[in-house]
Amino acid sequence: xxxxxxxxxxxxxxxxxxxxxxxxxxxxRFRIKKSxxxxxxxxxxxxxxxxxxxxxxxxxxxxxxxxxxASSQKNYVKxxxxxxxxxxxxxxxxxxLFYAADSMLEEINKSSSFSGARQNAEKKARWIFESxxxxxxxxxxxxxxLLRKNACVLTHCNAGWLALVDWGSATxxxxxxxxxxxxxxxxxxxxxxxxxxxxxxxxxxxxxxxxHCVIADNAAxxxxxxxxxxxxxxxxxxxxxxxxxxNKIGTYEKSxxxxxxxxxxxxxxxxxxxxxxxxxxxEIIIEERSQSEVLRVFGRGKHHTGEVEIYSKKSPAKNPxxxxxxxxxxxxxxxxxxxxxxxxSEIRGLFK
Amino acid sequence: xxxxxxxxxxxxxxxxxxxxxxxxxxxxRFRIKKSxxxxxxxxxxxxxxxxxxxxxxxxxxxxxxxxxxASSQKNYVKxxxxxxxxxxxxxxxxxxLFYAADSMLEEINKSSSFSGARQNAEKKARWIFESxxxxxxxxxxxxxxLLRKNACVLTHCNAGWLALVDWGSATxxxxxxxxxxxxxxxxxxxxxxxxxxxxxxxxxxxxxxxxHCVIADNAAxxxxxxxxxxxxxxxxxxxxxxxxxxNKIGTYEKSxxxxxxxxxxxxxxxxxxxxxxxxxxxEIIIEERSQSEVLRVFGRGKHHTGEVEIYSKKSPAKNPxxxxxxxxxxxxxxxxxxxxxxxxSEIRGLFK
Numbered sequence: 206x207x208x209x210x211x212x213x214x215x216x217x218x219x220x221x222x223x224x225x226x227x228x229x230x231x232x233x234r235f236r237i238k239k240s241x242x243x244x245x246x247x248x249x250x251x252x253x254x255x256x257x258x259x260x261x262x263x264x265x266x267x268x269x270x271x272x273x274x275a276s277s278q279k280n281y282v283k284x285x286x287x288x289x290x291x292x293x294x295x296x297x298x299x300x301x302l303f304y305a306a307d308s309m310l311e312e313i314n315k316s317s318s319f320s321g322a323r324q325n326a327e328k329k330a331r332w333i334f335e336s337x338x339x340x341x342x343x344x345x346x347x348x349x350x351l352l353r354k355n356a357c358v359l360t361h362c363n364a365g366w367l368a369l370v371d372w373g374s375a376t377x378x379x380x381x382x383x384x385x386x387x388x389x390x391x392x393x394x395x396x397x398x399x400x401x402x403x404x405x406x407x408x409x410x411x412x413x414x415x416x417h418c419v420i421a422d423n424a425a426x427x428x429x430x431x432x433x434x435x436x437x438x439x440x441x442x443x444x445x446x447x448x449x450x451x452n453k454i455g456t457y458e459k460s461x462x463x464x465x466x467x468x469x470x471x472x473x474x475x476x477x478x479x480x481x482x483x484x485x486x487x488e489i490i491i492e493e494r495s496q497s498e499v500l501r502v503f504g505r506g507k508h509h510t511g512e513v514e515i516y517s518k519k520s521p522a523k524n525p526x527x528x529x530x531x532x533x534x535x536x537x538x539x540x541x542x543x544x545x546x547x548x549x550s551e552i553r554g555l556f557k
Numbered sequence: 558x559x560x561x562x563x564x565x566x567x568x569x570x571x572x573x574x575x576x577x578x579x580x581x582x583x584x585x586r587f588r589i590k591k592s593x594x595x596x597x598x599x600x601x602x603x604x605x606x607x608x609x610x611x612x613x614x615x616x617x618x619x620x621x622x623x624x625x626x627a628s629s630q631k632n633y634v635k636x637x638x639x640x641x642x643x644x645x646x647x648x649x650x651x652x653x654l655f656y657a658a659d660s661m662l663e664e665i666n667k668s669s670s671f672s673g674a675r676q677n678a679e680k681k682a683r684w685i686f687e688s689x690x691x692x693x694x695x696x697x698x699x700x701x702x703l704l705r706k707n708a709c710v711l712t713h714c715n716a717g718w719l720a721l722v723d724w725g726s727a728t729x730x731x732x733x734x735x736x737x738x739x740x741x742x743x744x745x746x747x748x749x750x751x752x753x754x755x756x757x758x759x760x761x762x763x764x765x766x767x768x769h770c771v772i773a774d775n776a777a778x779x780x781x782x783x784x785x786x787x788x789x790x791x792x793x794x795x796x797x798x799x800x801x802x803x804n805k806i807g808t809y810e811k812s813x814x815x816x817x818x819x820x821x822x823x824x825x826x827x828x829x830x831x832x833x834x835x836x837x838x839x840e841i842i843i844e845e846r847s848q849s850e851v852l853r854v855f856g857r858g859k860h861h862t863g864e865v866e867i868y869s870k871k872s873p874a875k876n877p878x879x880x881x882x883x884x885x886x887x888x889x890x891x892x893x894x895x896x897x898x899x900x901x902s903e904i905r906g907l908f909k
Contacts (some may be wrong), residue, residue, distance in 0.1 A: 214687060232868055233869070293627055360742070371687075385754065391625060392875075393872070395749070395851065395867075400867055403851075407868055407869065408869055408871075411872050412761050418872070419872050419873055419874045420851065420876075421774070421806060422773070422807075422874050422877070423749055423853055424877055425804050427812035427843075437663070453775075455774075455778070457779060457782060459809060461778065461814055462813055490617040491779075499772065499773055504854065504867040506866075513862075514758070514857045515747075515756070516755035519760075519763045520760070520762070520769065523780075524773070524776070525776055529782075
């Protein structure tokens with residue numbers, strides 16, 4: 206998608222160098238970070254320079270390729286095995302991270318020669334990268350059909366192109382609608398505590414010149430009640446086989462409010478988000494993150510850009526990172542293979 | 558209530574001086590601001606040094622008294638009339654402000670002499686001040702009956718003692734429960750955009766040594782879903798005769814989520830919050846406040862305490878200050894006269 210009028214991907218690789226949009230610097234600075242080694246690329250995943258399932262997956266694939274390209278013929282299997290082990294430690298719950306790193310290693314292991322391994326690994330990394338691009342584009346194609354002209358869409362957190370190499374999941378239908386002249390308008394939940402809606406989604410939309418506004422998470426229900434929102438589209442972190450969906454904290458609230466107000470509520474996701482090993486939301490453990498994410502916000506002051514404490518440290522916080530939206534509140538899933546109902550039979554059908 | 562172990566009111570008057578807890582400095586500094594003239598007291602209302610219906614009402618009454626005490630016998634009616642007019646301009650929608658200022662002026666006008674006016678006005682200001690104290694205490698008494706031992710209460714925004722001279726409205730049942738040994742636990746919605754939950758309610762509770770935690774507004778639904786919340790109690794800005802209630806943005810969201818999860822949802826309010834001139838929520842106009850409240854947060858940094866921008870100014874915001882919770886989501890109103898259902902007959906009964 207566009208930044209300052211030029212097209213970018215969230216991460217890409219040329220020669221031995223991985224380049225990525227530094228998501229920690231956004232929205233205050235747009236900066237491309239370079240990584241010349243698998244260690245640096247792994248570090249970029251763990252320190253959240255890159256984030257989002259697809260972008261993490263592509264970065265992990267590139268990192269394994271970097272490990273291979275930096276190896277001598279003698280040690281390449283050992284080196285790559287070690288690198289994959291380390292890369293998989295960078296984030297605890299990102300399914301795409303494990304999938305990308307493991308399938309790169311598999312490719313390397315099954316090759317009969319060093320040069321064959323290099324060729325196959327390069328092809329595999331390219332394929333992983335492009336499959337994320339294609340997922341986003343197809344989600345956009347299918348999701349666009351749900352949006353009328355001038356549709357008002359509510360979204361939560363950032364399931365944008367920054368998170369899926371390009372197009373995004375929740376944003377893909379919006380970008381597709383914009384490019385087909387529908388002029389969508391987007392209500393962007395700021396998404397406390399980490400504010401990925403305000404910091405990333407709003408920035409993406411501004412760069413793509415799509416009309417939008419940032420709202421306090423508290424205001425979404427009010428705009429639904431007033432009839433100003435036509436459809437809600439969010440991404441997902443993990444989707445169970447019965448349709449229950451784990452996503453950023455607050456998604457459950459929006460789903461209940463959407464149903465109460467008769468507004469369709471869709472989850473947009475690539476196939477890698479559907480977890481065939483999880484039967485229902487009951488099995489999903491919710492990560493409790495640091496209290497300091499609630500206590501502190503990152504912002505730009507007159508004199509200083511950094512974190513400020515917004516209340517007294519004497520008060521503790523609770524900070525569940527995700528919640529589970531039961532399938533009954535979900536109108537449908539927008540997938541690269543089309544739009545499906547939140548039913549086990551339809552979800553399993555995606556994998557046939 | 559207690560601050561650093563000592564008892565305070567949000568505002569009080571001794572001799573000709575009004576003293577108030579500076580709510581702009583909280584929670585980072587606890588500071589008592591002194592005002593020696595009606596102009597300074599009016600300024601404290603308009604710049605939000607004091608806020609909350611009852612605290613504004615009491616401050617306004619004291620300000621009119623200051624105007625009278627500063628007047629000569631010759632001009633006192635003219636001076637007080639002028640002061641009341643100016644005081645009523647300080648905040649646009651605070652019903653208690655108009656009520657307090659007008660009833661002080663009425664008292665002055667109906668007195669037959671200067672000394673009589675001083676006596677009656679002093680008595681009236683005292684009565685207004687004490688009626689807020691008494692309202693809070695009685696709300697606490699009635700609301701306490703709704704809380705079991707170790708009850709987990711969710712509250713939104715600050716309807717605490719800072720807002721009602723003492724006790725508060727939504728907090729009064731919690732303080733009462735705590736003082737009767739029930740050890741309540743409070744989930745405090747941080748309440749974006751202005752964060753009055755995190756900045757004021759959490760501070761009040763910490764000072765009263767009541768167990769609590771701050772949560773992102775997004776997390777309230779999750780804790781309801783998990784069965785961790787027994788009851789929701791919020792305050793109100795205005796209650797229509799059919800029970801529809803305007804309160805801080807986000808209240809509507811919590812009410813829908815509470816009903817969906819079978820959790821009782823109560824509004825605690827003094828009688829002055831019930832607006833006998835408003836039939837239903839449809840008549841309530843929602844104030845749209847400055848975009849900068851969403852864009853900026855006030856916090857304490859390592860080097861500087863002040864405002865920071867949390868996202869790019871290129872993105873606009875929408876900032877409705879209040880929303881309307883339809884009566885059907887409200888279990889009951891906790892009033893100084895007892896707990897009533899959200900029905901017109903019961904609401905009108907309060908005024909008989």
